[in-house]
Amino acid sequence: MTMLIGSCAKSLPAPVVVDTACSWVRIIYLTDHDIDVLDKQTKRDILAHNKAVQANCP
Template sequence: MKMLMLVLCLTLAGCCTTSGANDPPEPQVVVKTRIVDTACDWTRPIYVDKADVLTDDTAKSILAHNRAGQKVCGWKPKSK
């Protein structure tokens, strides 16, 4: 019985492989996300004429837009 177990173990051990031991490593895929802000390419400051009639909310929105453009895009005030 012991001899049969020994033969069985040796037979099974012969079936084992070391798969991947000699295989070249898998190539690694590296994904990098790059954010490109193009808003400064297509947005411009909003200028208001003396004839324009604005609500308070519209004036606040224009001011917020222009201040954001100054900060992010480097817009300069229009020289008089």
């Protein structure tokens, strides 16, 4: 009697990991009008966002 274990012994290729963490994040650019009408907190938030993008998504 022959045991059929060959189908379980296949070596699979290593998984490919694709880093998409930065694919949906972009620098926020402001126009002169934006700068005039946005409040200070929003400008600070945009600055923090832009710094984080530059630091984490080269």
